[in-house]
Amino acid sequence: MTRRQVFSLVAACAIATWAGVALTQDKPQAIEALLNDYRDAGAFNGAALVAENGRVIFKKGFGLADFEWQVPNTADTRFRLGSITKQFTATLVMQLVEQGTLSLDTTLAAALPYYRKDTGEKITIHQLLNHTSGIPSYTGLPNFIKDKSRDPYGPRDFVLKYCSGDLEFTPGARFNYNNSGYFLLGAILEHATGKSYEQLLKERIFEPLRMTSSGYDSSRTLLPKRARGYERPFAGVRNADYLDMSIPYAAGSLYSTAEDLYLWDQALYGDKILKAASREKMFTPGLDDYGYGWNIRKQKIGPEKAERVVIGHGGGINGFNTLIMRVPEDKNLVVLLNNTGGTNLAAMFEGIADILYGRTPPPPKPGIATVLYETLRRSGAAAAVAEYADIRAKRPSAFDMREGQLLRLGRELLEEKRPADAIEVFKLAAEVFPVSGNPHEGLAEAYWATGDVPRAIQSYARALELNPRSRNASEKLAELKKQ
Numbered sequence: 001m002t003r004r005q006v007f008s009l010v011a012a013c014a015i016a017t018w019a020g021v022a023l024t025q026d027k028p029q030a031i032e033a034l035l036n037d038y039r040d041a042g043a044f045n046g047a048a049l050v051a052e053n054g055r056v057i058f059k060k061g062f063g064l065a066d067f068e069w070q071v072p073n074t075a076d077t078r079f080r081l082g083s084i085t086k087q088f089t090a091t092l093v094m095q096l097v098e099q100g101t102l103s104l105d106t107t108l109a110a111a112l113p114y115y116r117k118d119t120g121e122k123i124t125i126h127q128l129l130n131h132t133s134g135i136p137s138y139t140g141l142p143n144f145i146k147d148k149s150r151d152p153y154g155p156r157d158f159v160l161k162y163c164s165g166d167l168e169f170t171p172g173a174r175f176n177y178n179n180s181g182y183f184l185l186g187a188i189l190e191h192a193t194g195k196s197y198e199q200l201l202k203e204r205i206f207e208p209l210r211m212t213s214s215g216y217d218s219s220r221t222l223l224p225k226r227a228r229g230y231e232r233p234f235a236g237v238r239n240a241d242y243l244d245m246s247i248p249y250a251a252g253s254l255y256s257t258a259e260d261l262y263l264w265d266q267a268l269y270g271d272k273i274l275k276a277a278s279r280e281k282m283f284t285p286g287l288d289d290y291g292y293g294w295n296i297r298k299q300k301i302g303p304e305k306a307e308r309v310v311i312g313h314g315g316g317i318n319g320f321n322t323l324i325m326r327v328p329e330d331k332n333l334v335v336l337l338n339n340t341g342g343t344n345l346a347a348m349f350e351g352i353a354d355i356l357y358g359r360t361p362p363p364p365k366p367g368i369a370t371v372l373y374e375t376l377r378r379s380g381a382a383a384a385v386a387e388y389a390d391i392r393a394k395r396p397s398a399f400d401m402r403e404g405q406l407l408r409l410g411r412e413l414l415e416e417k418r419p420a421d422a423i424e425v426f427k428l429a430a431e432v433f434p435v436s437g438n439p440h441e442g443l444a445e446a447y448w449a450t451g452d453v454p455r456a457i458q459s460y461a462r463a464l465e466l467n468p469r470s471r472n473a474s475e476k477l478a479e480l481k482k483q
Contacts, residue, residue: 028058030355046338049258054331065227079337082315085254090293094278111188128181129292134167137178155187175287179251186250214256229319231341234373240319258335301353369405381424403433419449437467
């Protein structure tokens, strides 16, 4: 049976059985059934925990922590968190603000004396916390992840080399999600206290909350119950690329478990870690509904889809993606930790939220990219494009048809050294999503791979027209024009 047939079977079974599952089973059983469907569709491999009214009603592992040794995931398996780390960094900063060691109005130059003065004097800690500093994010540098992320760095050396670029906009003028800002906050914490970021986390958060399965990750440490990170390309599961954990640092270096993140959630309702005024400040949405290390949005998830404030954050790091979502009004919590690369955890949260509030969740949708990959492999790119048009016209609601599906397919074709096929996929994405610059960046890369520099230049130029903020397109275009 092909992967496409498996996905079709999963979707058919889910549609047939899910109509009444949330109404006929209790909530934990309904949640397990939903996540089993995502697991069977190849869309979830990890651990989940759900709390209702502050009490854990469900926790379980799904799939494998180690594919080579066939070790299963459990509720206490340790996963890399990625950007969920940012809320812990923000909490440490707010603790120092409470103590008077720092102020939210303290400038970057004052908090970190070795930082460049011309820009550092214009940026405040508040702007670092809510991603409005204007500093370029190092993860947005062209080829940074590919070429630089295996090399270890100390915080000061890394700050001077990769977090000190010229400002992209006036501080405070707009929101731009920024890993450099949180790396700098880690360096500020160390300078202000004379202690390492890792030590501060342990002393100020993990030990007081008895989060004994959480910490600053390192590949050198022997870590019991550690999940390995994998990617799930269309051809099958593979090991994720190596990443030195000094690179994500205070922006994304932590590991934890679903159970420990429940302890963290509960602590945020009291004063043990932060005072009420500090928590209120951290959970106040600024530009793009971002507070300090948290997204704060109103979401239609309650009875009759009434709006509730949802506070959460996702994370993505080589081989892992994660999500923590809190509904403070009802003290509900959903934690999803996945160790097979990127997947749609937001859809899983929405399905679980439906169950918590007495609604029947929709079944998982297979990704259109998987279907197209099978067709492309068997019959060529033209057949895949034709199939996409047919599905889009006749049954789009049966599949995940988001832009990211086509972009992922195009990128994987490039990795497989199939740029001609990638070109057709990116052309399709540009046609279907005409106001997005992303397909044109992919198209430029594919043309470049074939040696067609003039078309690569045209595509990068078009990408910049649609998204003038794309640093990758800007720098790649300049490089090509020099050639």
